[in-house]
Amino acid sequence: METDKSKIGSFIFNRSVQGIFYQLVTLGLVALGIYYIVTNTARNMLERGLASGFHFLGVESQFDIGMTLIEYSPTSTYFDSFIVGLLNTLLVAGIGILFATIIGFTVGIMRLSSNWLIAKIAEAYVEILRNIPLLLQIFFWYFAVLRALPKPKQSLELYDSFFLNNRGLFIPDTVFGEGSSIIFYMLWLTIIISIGIFIWAKRRQNRTGERFPAFYVSTALILGTFFISLAATGFPVSFEYPELKGFNFKGGVKLIPELVALTFALAMYTASFIAEVVRGGIMAVSKGQTEAAKSVGLKQNLILRLIIIPQALRVIVPPLTNQYLNLTKNSSLAAAIAYPDLVLVFAGTALMQTGQAIEIIGMVMGVYLFLSLITSLIMNLFNRFMKVDGER
Amino acid sequence: MSAANKEIGPPVIELGVMGWLRKNLFSNWYNSLLTIFGLYLLYILIPPLVNWIFLDANFVGSTRDDCTNEGACWIFIQQNIKLIFYGLYPTEELWRINFVYLILLISGVYLLIPNLKHKGWVGAFLLIIFPIICVVMLSGGLGLESVETRLWGGLFLTLVIAGVGIVLSLPIGVMLALGRRSKLPVVSLLCTIFIEIWRGVPLITVLFMASNMFPLFMPEGVNFDKLIRALIGVMFFSAAYLAEVVRGGLQAMPKGQYEASQAVGLTYWRMMALVILPQSLKMVIPAIIGSFIAIFKDTTLVLVIGLFDFLGIIQFVGTNPDWLGFSHEGYVFAAAVFWVFCYAMSWYSQRLEKKLDTGR
Numbered sequence: 001m002e003t004d005k006s007k008i009g010s011f012i013f014n015r016s017v018q019g020i021f022y023q024l025v026t027l028g029l030v031a032l033g034i035y036y037i038v039t040n041t042a043r044n045m046l047e048r049g050l051a052s053g054f055h056f057l058g059v060e061s062q063f064d065i066g067m068t069l070i071e072y073s074p075t076s077t078y079f080d081s082f083i084v085g086l087l088n089t090l091l092v093a094g095i096g097i098l099f100a101t102i103i104g105f106t107v108g109i110m111r112l113s114s115n116w117l118i119a120k121i122a123e124a125y126v127e128i129l130r131n132i133p134l135l136l137q138i139f140f141w142y143f144a145v146l147r148a149l150p151k152p153k154q155s156l157e158l159y160d161s162f163f164l165n166n167r168g169l170f171i172p173d174t175v176f177g178e179g180s181s182i183i184f185y186m187l188w189l190t191i192i193i194s195i196g197i198f199i200w201a202k203r204r205q206n207r208t209g210e211r212f213p214a215f216y217v218s219t220a221l222i223l224g225t226f227f228i229s230l231a232a233t234g235f236p237v238s239f240e241y242p243e244l245k246g247f248n249f250k251g252g253v254k255l256i257p258e259l260v261a262l263t264f265a266l267a268m269y270t271a272s273f274i275a276e277v278v279r280g281g282i283m284a285v286s287k288g289q290t291e292a293a294k295s296v297g298l299k300q301n302l303i304l305r306l307i308i309i310p311q312a313l314r315v316i317v318p319p320l321t322n323q324y325l326n327l328t329k330n331s332s333l334a335a336a337i338a339y340p341d342l343v344l345v346f347a348g349t350a351l352m353q354t355g356q357a358i359e360i361i362g363m364v365m366g367v368y369l370f371l372s373l374i375t376s377l378i379m380n381l382f383n384r385f386m387k388v389d390g391e392r
Numbered sequence: 393m394s395a396a397n398k399e400i401g402p403p404v405i406e407l408g409v410m411g412w413l414r415k416n417l418f419s420n421w422y423n424s425l426l427t428i429f430g431l432y433l434l435y436i437l438i439p440p441l442v443n444w445i446f447l448d449a450n451f452v453g454s455t456r457d458d459c460t461n462e463g464a465c466w467i468f469i470q471q472n473i474k475l476i477f478y479g480l481y482p483t484e485e486l487w488r489i490n491f492v493y494l495i496l497l498i499s500g501v502y503l504l505i506p507n508l509k510h511k512g513w514v515g516a517f518l519l520i521i522f523p524i525i526c527v528v529m530l531s532g533g534l535g536l537e538s539v540e541t542r543l544w545g546g547l548f549l550t551l552v553i554a555g556v557g558i559v560l561s562l563p564i565g566v567m568l569a570l571g572r573r574s575k576l577p578v579v580s581l582l583c584t585i586f587i588e589i590w591r592g593v594p595l596i597t598v599l600f601m602a603s604n605m606f607p608l609f610m611p612e613g614v615n616f617d618k619l620i621r622a623l624i625g626v627m628f629f630s631a632a633y634l635a636e637v638v639r640g641g642l643q644a645m646p647k648g649q650y651e652a653s654q655a656v657g658l659t660y661w662r663m664m665a666l667v668i669l670p671q672s673l674k675m676v677i678p679a680i681i682g683s684f685i686a687i688f689k690d691t692t693l694v695l696v697i698g699l700f701d702f703l704g705i706i707q708f709v710g711t712n713p714d715w716l717g718f719s720h721e722g723y724v725f726a727a728a729v730f731w732v733f734c735y736a737m738s739w740y741s742q743r744l745e746k747k748l749d750t751g752r
Contacts, residue, residue, distance in 0.1 A: 369589065
C-alpha cells in the first residue's frame with residue numbers, strides 16, 4: 001500500500017508528466033475554441049446563405065479598377081483583381097522604400113553632423129514626423145495638398161517635362177525604338193564582366209595585398225559601353241513628354257494623385273524611423289575603430305568604406321528591413337484615400353460583392369504574412385552571414 | 393621647411409557666443425555653406441507658417457464669413473469643438489466624460505508627483521476600480537441613462553480605444569511572451585504562431601476581420617457592438633507587439649537570476665512574478681512606451697470601419713457644407729493634438745528610464 005501511494009505521488013509530481021498534462025490541457029482548450037468558432041461560422045453561413053470555397057476566383061468581377069499595371073477590365077475574374085491589387089501594393093511599397101531610404105539616410109547622417117543647425121533641423125524632422133499618425137499625414141498630402149493643386153492648365157511644371165496638378169503627376173515616358181535591345185545586351189554583358197573584375201580584384205588582393213580600383217574601372221566600363229552603344233545604334237531611346245491637350249495632359253506617364261500622396265506620406269513617415277536606425281548604427285561603431293584605422297594609415301574614404309560602413313551596416317540592416325516591412329504593411333492605409341491596393345480592391349470591393357469574408361480576408365492576410373515570413377527568413381540568413389566568429 | 397618656421401598664431405577662440413558660433417556653425421567652408429542653407433530653409437518654412445497659424449489667423453467669430461484674414465480660420469475648430477472632443481455624445485451627459493477625465497487627471501498627477509505615499513493603492517485603484525467606473529459612467533447603468541457607443545466619438549473615442557488597448561494588451565502580451573519562452577513545446581509553438589500571425593498582417597486587415605468575420609464566429613443571437621469588435625482587434629494586435637518587446641527583456645536577463653530563484657525554491661510563477669518580470673519589464677520600459685505610442689497613433693485606423701475617432705470626426709466635420717475648404721486647419725489641429733500626446737509619452741518614458749536606472 002505504502003509503495004503504491006508513493007508511486008502515484010511521484011507520478012503526479014513528476015515534472016515531465018506535469019508538462020505533458022499542461023500541454024494536453026492547452027491543446028484541448030485551443031481545439032475546443034477552434035471547434036466552437038468553426039461550428040458557429042458554418043451555421044451562420046448556412047443561415048445567411050453565404051457560399052464558401054474559392055470558386056468565386058474564376059468568376060467575372062464586373063468592376064473596374066482606376067489604376068492597373070496589367071490588362072484588366074470588368075470582364076476579368078476576381079483572381080485578376082487580386083493580382084492587380086497585389087501589384088499596386090508592391091508598386092507603392094517599392095517606390096516608398098526607395099525614397100524612404102534616401103530621405104532616411106540623409107536625415108540620419110544630418111543628425112550626426114557637427115553643424116549644430118543642421119543636426120537640430122534633422123532632429124526636428126524626426127520628432128515631428130514620427131509623432132503624428134501616418135493616416136493623418138496621408139490625408140494631409142492627399143486632401144489638403146494634392147487635391148488643392150491647380151487645374152491642368154495652371155500646372156506646376158519643372159523643365160517643361162514634369163507637371164503636377166490636381167489630376168496627378170505627369171512625367172516623361174521612355175520610348176525604346178528599334179535596335180535598343182542591343183544596348184540592353186551590352187549593359188548586361190558589362191555588368192557580368194564587372195562582377196568578374198570584382199572577384200578577380202578580391203582574389204588578387206588576398207594573394208598579393210595589392211589593391212585594384214575595381215569600382216572605378218567597372219563604372220567606367222559600364223557607362224562607357226552604354227554611351228558608345230547608344231551612339232553606335234543611333235540613339236534609339238527617346239522620351240515622350242506629356243503635353244497639355246484640351247483640359248488634360250496626353251502622353252508621358254501619369255501617376256494618379258492617390259499614388260503620389262501615399263508614396264510621399266509613407267516615405268516621409270518611414271524616413272523618420274530609418275533616420276533613427278541609421279544614427280544608432282553609426283553611433284554603435286566605437287570611436288576607437290576610426291582612430292585605429294587612421295593610425296594604420298588608411299585614407300579617409302577607405303576608413304569609411306572598409307571600417308565604419310561594414311560595421312554600421314551590421315547594426316542597421318535588421319531594423320532597416322523591419323522598417324521596410326512596416327512600410328509595406330502601412331501601404332494598406334491606401335484604402336482610406338481610395339488608392340486601389342490589395343486591401344481596397346480585394347478586401348473592399350471584391351468582399352462587398354461576393355460576401356466571402358473568410359476566404360478573401362484569409363488571402364489578403366496570407367499575402368502580408370508571406371511577405372513578413374520571407375523578410376524574417378532573409379534577415380536570419382543575413383545575421384548568420386554577418387556574424388563575426390567568436391561573437392555571442 | 394618654411395611651414396615649420398612660420399609663426400604659430402594664437403589658438404582660435406572657443407569661448408563665448410562668437411566661439412560657439414565658430415565651433416558649431418562655421419568651423420570650415422562647407423559647414424558655413426550648410427549653415428547658410430539651413431538658415432535659408434528655416435527662412436522659407438517658418439515665417440509663412442507662423443503667419444498662417446498665428447499672425448494672420450482668425451480667432452473671433454462664429455461663422456465662416458468672420459474669417460476675413462488671410463491666415464488660418466480657427467473659428468472652424470472653435471465652432472465644432474464639442475463634436476471634435478466628444479463626438480455625438482448627448483450634451484447634457486457630457487459631465488460624465490469630464491468626471492472620468494477628472495478622476496484620471498487627479499490620480500495621474502498624484503502618481504507623477506515624487507515622494508508621495510500610497511502610490512500603490514492609487515495604481516491599484518486605477519487598474520481595478522477605475523475601469524468599472526468608466527464603463528458605468530460612460531455607457532450608462534446604475535440609474536444613469538445609457539448612451540449607445542455609436543454616439544461616442546472624437547478625441548474621447550480615441551482615448552477610449554487607445555486606453556483599453558494599452559491596459560488590456562500589456563497582461564496578454566506578458567503571458568504570450570512567457571508562453572513563447574516556455575519549455576513546453578506545444579505552448580511555445582502555439583504562442584509563437586499567434587504572435588507571428590498578428591505581427592505579420594497590417595492592422596487594417598485585422599480591423600476588417602473584426603468587423604466582417606467576428607459576427608460569423610459568434611453563436612446565434614450574440615451580437616457584439618462595433619466598438620467592442622474594434623477593441624478586441626486592437627487589443628490582440630498590440631498584445632502581439634508587446635509580447636515581442638517583453639520577450640526581448642526576458643532574453644536579456646542573466647541566466648543567474650533564473651538559477652538563483654530556482655535555487656531558493658521558488659515555483660515558476662513566483663520566480664516570474666517576483667524576480668524575473670519586475671527586472672525585465674523595467675529594462676524594456678522605453679520599448680513598451682514606444683509600443684503604446686504606436687497603438688495611440690494606430691487608433692486612427694478605426695475610421696475605415698466606420699468609427700468616428702478624433703481624425704475621423706475632423707474628416708467628417710470638414711465635409712459639412714457650412715465649413716467646406718477648411719481641411720488645412722482641421723489637419724493641423726489634429727496633428728498638433730496627436731503630437732502633444734505622443735511627445736508627452738516619449739518624454740515621460742525618457743524620464744522614467746533615468747529614474748529607474750539603478751546603474752546595472
